[in-house]
Amino acid sequence: MDICSLTIRQAKEALDRKEFSAIELVEACLENSTKYDGILKALLTVDVDGARQEASAADRLRAQGVSKPLLGIPFVLKDLYTTKGLRTTAGSKIIDNYTPPFDATVVVRLKNAGAVILGKANQDAWGHGSSGENSDYFPTKNPYDTSRVPGGSSSGSAVAVASGMCLAATGTDTGSSVRLPASFCNLVGIKPTYGRVSRYGIIAMASSFDTIGHMTKTIWDNALVYEITAGKDPLDASSVDRSVPRYTQALGKAISGVKIGLPKEYFSSKGIDSSVFTATKDAIKELEALGAMFVEVSLPHTDVAMACYYILVPAEISSNLARFDGVRYGHGREVFGEEAKRRIMIGAHVLSSGYYDAYYKRAAKVRTLIKNDFEEAFQRVDVILTPSSPTPPFKIGEKTQDPLAMYLSDIFMCPVNIAGAPALSVPCGFVNGLPLGLQLMGPQFREELLYQVAYAYEREAPWYKTRPDLKKIEKTHE
Amino acid sequence: MNNNYTTIIGLEIHVELKTLSKMFCACKNDPFFAGKPNIYTCPVCLGLPGALPVPNRKAIDWTIKLGLALGCEIPLVSKFDRKHYFYPDLPKGYQVSQYDMPFCKNGFLEVENTMNQTSYNRMVRIRRVHLEEDTGKLLHAVIEGKKRTLVDFNRSGVPLVEIVTEPDIRSGSEATAFLKKIHRIIRYLCISDADMEKGSMRIEPSISMCRKSDATSKSRPGLDYMIPAYRVEIKNINSFRFVRKAIDYEIKRQRELLYRGETPEQETRGWNEGKGITVSQRSKEEAADYRYFPEPDIPPLRWQQSTIKTIQSTIPELPDAKKKRFMETYDLSDYDAEILVETSQLADYFEECTRAAQKLMPDTGNQDIKQYQEINPKSLANWIINRKINFEEILPARLVTQIVQTKKTSSIDKGELEKIVAQVLVANSKAVEDYKKGKEQALMFLVGQGMRTSKGKISPESLKKLIADSIIRRKEQE
Numbered sequence: 001m002d003i004c005s006l007t008i009r010q011a012k013e014a015l016d017r018k019e020f021s022a023i024e025l026v027e028a029c030l031e032n033s034t035k036y037d038g039i040l041k042a043l044l045t046v047d048v049d050g051a052r053q054e055a056s057a058a059d060r061l062r063a064q065g066v067s068k069p070l071l072g073i074p075f076v077l078k079d080l081y082t083t084k085g086l087r088t089t090a091g092s093k094i095i096d097n098y099t100p101p102f103d104a105t106v107v108v109r110l111k112n113a114g115a116v117i118l119g120k121a122n123q124d125a126w127g128h129g130s131s132g133e134n135s136d137y138f139p140t141k142n143p144y145d146t147s148r149v150p151g152g153s154s155s156g157s158a159v160a161v162a163s164g165m166c167l168a169a170t171g172t173d174t175g176s177s178v179r180l181p182a183s184f185c186n187l188v189g190i191k192p193t194y195g196r197v198s199r200y201g202i203i204a205m206a207s208s209f210d211t212i213g214h215m216t217k218t219i220w221d222n223a224l225v226y227e228i229t230a231g232k233d234p235l236d237a238s239s240v241d242r243s244v245p246r247y248t249q250a251l252g253k254a255i256s257g258v259k260i261g262l263p264k265e266y267f268s269s270k271g272i273d274s275s276v277f278t279a280t281k282d283a284i285k286e287l288e289a290l291g292a293m294f295v296e297v298s299l300p301h302t303d304v305a306m307a308c309y310y311i312l313v314p315a316e317i318s319s320n321l322a323r324f325d326g327v328r329y330g331h332g333r334e335v336f337g338e339e340a341k342r343r344i345m346i347g348a349h350v351l352s353s354g355y356y357d358a359y360y361k362r363a364a365k366v367r368t369l370i371k372n373d374f375e376e377a378f379q380r381v382d383v384i385l386t387p388s389s390p391t392p393p394f395k396i397g398e399k400t401q402d403p404l405a406m407y408l409s410d411i412f413m414c415p416v417n418i419a420g421a422p423a424l425s426v427p428c429g430f431v432n433g434l435p436l437g438l439q440l441m442g443p444q445f446r447e448e449l450l451y452q453v454a455y456a457y458e459r460e461a462p463w464y465k466t467r468p469d470l471k472k473i474e475k476t477h478e
Numbered sequence: 479m480n481n482n483y484t485t486i487i488g489l490e491i492h493v494e495l496k497t498l499s500k501m502f503c504a505c506k507n508d509p510f511f512a513g514k515p516n517i518y519t520c521p522v523c524l525g526l527p528g529a530l531p532v533p534n535r536k537a538i539d540w541t542i543k544l545g546l547a548l549g550c551e552i553p554l555v556s557k558f559d560r561k562h563y564f565y566p567d568l569p570k571g572y573q574v575s576q577y578d579m580p581f582c583k584n585g586f587l588e589v590e591n592t593m594n595q596t597s598y599n600r601m602v603r604i605r606r607v608h609l610e611e612d613t614g615k616l617l618h619a620v621i622e623g624k625k626r627t628l629v630d631f632n633r634s635g636v637p638l639v640e641i642v643t644e645p646d647i648r649s650g651s652e653a654t655a656f657l658k659k660i661h662r663i664i665r666y667l668c669i670s671d672a673d674m675e676k677g678s679m680r681i682e683p684s685i686s687m688c689r690k691s692d693a694t695s696k697s698r699p700g701l702d703y704m705i706p707a708y709r710v711e712i713k714n715i716n717s718f719r720f721v722r723k724a725i726d727y728e729i730k731r732q733r734e735l736l737y738r739g740e741t742p743e744q745e746t747r748g749w750n751e752g753k754g755i756t757v758s759q760r761s762k763e764e765a766a767d768y769r770y771f772p773e774p775d776i777p778p779l780r781w782q783q784s785t786i787k788t789i790q791s792t793i794p795e796l797p798d799a800k801k802k803r804f805m806e807t808y809d810l811s812d813y814d815a816e817i818l819v820e821t822s823q824l825a826d827y828f829e830e831c832t833r834a835a836q837k838l839m840p841d842t843g844n845q846d847i848k849q850y851q852e853i854n855p856k857s858l859a860n861w862i863i864n865r866k867i868n869f870e871e872i873l874p875a876r877l878v879t880q881i882v883q884t885k886k887t888s889s890i891d892k893g894e895l896e897k898i899v900a901q902v903l904v905a906n907s908k909a910v911e912d913y914k915k916g917k918e919q920a921l922m923f924l925v926g927q928g929m930r931t932s933k934g935k936i937s938p939e940s941l942k943k944l945i946a947d948s949i950i951r952r953k954e955q956e
Contacts, residue, residue: 082528090527102521104528201521201528207774237532237776316774319560322571323525327629351562351769360771 004029004164005467008073008221011167015062015072022062022072026055026116029074032470033118033165039146039473041138042159044079045087046119054116061114069228071114076160076169079120080127082201083107090203091123091153092337093136095330104201105233106170106212113228118166121156126321127172127205128339129153130180130409133400136337141396142184143468144434148393151181154215158185161215162468168225170214174205175309176413178213179425183388183437186427186463188222188454189215191413193444194420195240198233206316207238209417217464219426219455223247226447242445250448251455256291258453261381265302266412273391275431280387283428283438286460287385292453295381299373304366305415310407311350311363312418318347342403371419378443383453386412388425388437412439422447426454427463435463483687483736485729486706487653488645491660492638493544493670494612494678495537501611501637502531502574508632509615510676515630523635525569530775533558537609537637538581538779540669542789544639545582545607547663547796554781556581558609558773563766566629567614575610575640577770579778582607587663589655600652603644612636633677639670645684650725653683657721662797666822674717683725684711687732687742708744712756715749724749728756800825808832808855817863824862830874831858838878853881883937895936899948902928910949921946 003025006014014020030048037043051074058072079089082100084107089096103111111117124134132140132155140155142148143163150159154171158181161169171178173191182189190213197212204210212229216222227248232241262284284294321344326332336344350359377384389409399406416423421444428438438457442450458464500507503522512518521529542552559577585604590597614634616627641660647653661679664672672679686706710732715724732742747756772778795803797819804815804825819825835853861867861881872880902924903910909927912920921942928941936944 080528082526088527095527098527100521100526100528102526199528200530203527235532236530238530238774315771319562319572319769319771322562322564323527323569325564325566325571327566328524328569329526348769351771353767353769356769356771 002028002032002164004032004074004167006167007218007464008070008167008216008224009218011073012071022055022058022116023052025072026051026074026118029118029165029167032163033160036143036163036470036473037165039141040143040159040163041140042122042156042163042165043076043119044089044091044122044137044156047086047117050086051116051118054111058114058116068112068114069224070110073115073168074118074166075110075115076118076121076157076166077107078123078154078157078169078171080123080172080203080205081107081120081170082203083117083120086117086120088120088203089137090126091135091137092125092335092340093331094324094333094335096136098329100201102201105198105235106229107201109228110170110225115168121154121160121169121171123156123171124153124177124339125337126203126317126340127153127174127177127210128317128343130176130406131155131394131396131399132181133396134337134339139396142393142434143470143473144186145393146473148395148434149184151184151389151393153177154181154189158182158187158189158215161185161187161217163470168214168216168221170212170229172202172205173211173213173417174209175313175417176410178211178215179388179413179423179437179439180410182215182425183427183439184393184435185215186430186435186466186468187215187217187425188219188427188458188464189213189425190222190226190447190450191416191423192226192230192447193240193422194417195238196231196242196422196445196447197229198231198236198239200233200235200239204316204320206313207320208316209313211417219451219458220248220251222424223251223451223455240445245448247448247451250452253452253456254291255287255453255456258292258383258449259381260287260292260294260453261297261377261384262294263297263299263302263377263384263386265299266386269390269411271390271408271411272387273431275392276387276390276436279429279431279436280385280438283457283461284385287453287457290456290460294385297377297381297384299370299377299415301366301370301373302415305370305418306407306411308363308366308370309410309414309418310346311359312367314343314347315351315360316347318344318351339403367418370415374416374419374421374441375443382442383449384441386439386441388412388439392431392434392436416441420444422450424450424454426458428457428461429463430466482689483733484690485648486645486686486688487647487649487725488684489641489643489647489653489656490682490684490711491641491657492680492682493641493664493672495540495637495639496670496678497534497536497540497637499534500635501534501537501609502635505635507636509612509636510678512632515617515628515632518632519634523569524631525571525634531574531611531773533776534637539789540667541581541607541609541639542786543667543793544641544664544669545585546786546790547667547793548582548585548587548604548607548641548660550582550585550604550607552582552781552786553579554783555579555778556781557778558776559770560773561610561768561770563768565613566627567616567634569614569631569634573610573613574773574776576608580606580608587656587659589652589659591649591652591655593649593651600646600648600656602646602652602656605642605644607639607641610638610640612638645686650722650729653725654718654722657681657718659797661718662820666794666796674715681715681721682711682713683715683721683728684709685725685728685732686710687729687736708742710742710744710756711746713746713748713759716751720749720751723754724756727754731756794822804828808859810856810859814856814859814863818859824869827869827874828855828859828862831862831878834875834878837875838882853878883939895944898928898932898936899941899944901931902945903948903952913946913949914953 084103129152131149132152142150157169157171162185178189230244423441425437506518560572562572614631909920
């Protein structure tokens, strides 16, 4: 049996029962990366020696009776996460030779919880993308169908979990970048409330939008990791001082009476694939059977959300990328990829004198309206449900010719980033072997609600058990 | 000389706050005495990817303190903004500063000046006092035969207060008087050493010449001049004594151009210390577009009125108020009071001395009262000022005692003195002979006798001198 196909919960129990060691678990994951990454291209850097050392240490600690929440569990980190002594590229050629002298706060927390870091995941450079095709290195492939995208920008992270290279992976979600790849790769992905998880040491894309999330196979796994990563950080002035609940303890509570909103602006969208519609309707029926009540809600400013997003986010991108001047680290700015240059130019333009009021300031005001939309909706319902993506995973190259088409794949996901509210994607079915995801959005700091509803659904519809057929990959490309 | 032109001067002053740590990180704030380059650095002040700024509370409090001392309003909401430009000493490619919502605004400072032997007051309005971070420092060197520029980031991130005045100053001497006053206030508040040679205070005057307005002028109501057609900023003034020189030179340069019918260019000029001239640096015609927008990593700051009051209460008695009180309470002249309040240490020392003098007043008997009346505050002030007492070397009580002793001597008239000395020499001829033979102890014996005879009215030092001189005189006469 491939022990990397276990969930974190199962692996922890097996490790405690000494069915296998952390070293064996890590070696199995490393073997999977050797077997499949030639094709999948999920990883940019693998720290074989470091991982083996950490795994041995984990085994020793366990033998001594030391208990830590993630002791010996293999993780992959998105390459926006700064790791001390381990190359960090952000998926870009500009810092292809940058070795940070410090760990991001979330990395410190995962390590303190006993996690074993296997390596750094491929991604759309700087987080700019929804498919993984904007990596300066090479595009990552969807393990369910290698001619298709795994979603982005945390493309490598999703593929690493889905293909058994690790049991969990971290990502960032600025406008969908954890939830979309989770949805395309049959995983659970969380986008935290803005400020819930420290951004210190995570290479910034859009400072007031970036959230620090992660992907796992199941809801329970996801909630456990969240207990570790969430919480105030004195090194991040935008992190919120609010106690972190034991998210795993919210799971298993009945959801009868929970009010779930269906935003009419999302469901009337013309671009939704019929397979997505069907899968979503089936999920709604499952939830109704569990006692949830569905209510139509309105998010009236949905139609301007993308415009608002693509003014504010590039503005912050252009500012956050200004430090890459080649003086202290990295190469010169001419090495930036096409999409990065595009966003830098748009961003500089909307901030420039004479245009600031018409673009940036106006978009900032619209942002408040969109935030209010959600707050008003949450007066009437507990959570909001939508499909994660209007379409199943699309073909590699299908949207790269038209940046706007690529931007629109985030249409269900980025409004919640504008509002700073939390959201979750959970697997909800397949079409032609391609994974589909269901999105739940909640009020700020109410992630336990999202986990509660998603867990109840997952118990009835455990789609996570359908693993990708990786033998296909091995065989075809031997 | 053509008197049709008014000199319009505004000042921009930067002051490094002497907090223990830097503005946005915990690095040591001590750039001038660092000894080696790049030893007080961290990911934040080096602008490494993923680093985040966390504001230094003390620096903010001290900025408010300074604003209050300068009569400013403190708006209850304030924020930081990003100011973008590229330069090797600016690691993030932007400076965290304040744009449209500074901590303090609309203050004033009244300055006394003398022109053509007439004293007058000039009210200088202060537009704003805000807080920002300092940049690194560039050093030009020749390394292996090649011209290179090196960057030292010890100064990067040091808290910097910026004070901007309205263009209310009308001459180089007014500017100097203003700067001396502000320098003194800053030192009284103990928030900075404000030392121009060490770079903890930097001054940039802006100078224009305008036609004096006539009845049908295009000037704004209330102005005594027409709005200037240009403005010249002077940088690189590295010492207090050159402020006046640089301004006077620049006024002369502009005046000559205007008399020739030319308009001086709007530009930045550098002061060349060696040649005593200003030199064109760059044209300010197209001001840089800094693309300001609110700093997303630092939430806006909201003050409670009570907090402002608390900060206000920590402001010590300031120089102007202290001077006024000294003149009223101690009957000091303007001149003497001005000198005594130059530093708070000297002013405090003076007041300690007046208290020490009070303590020495005898409870009973009036034989010595006349002497002690000599130690009134006025004469104390005189003594301290004219004898250039170094207050660090002598405690107040000691100084007062010394003065009393010295004055004791001068309260006996000369005739009396000579009589006493003669008496002593006659009554102790053996001691006189012993002293003539070289026995120092004999002199001290004679002094003791003199003290007894004069009942302590003469100080031992004076007696010693008088007796010794007297003996020498007699010896010569023999």
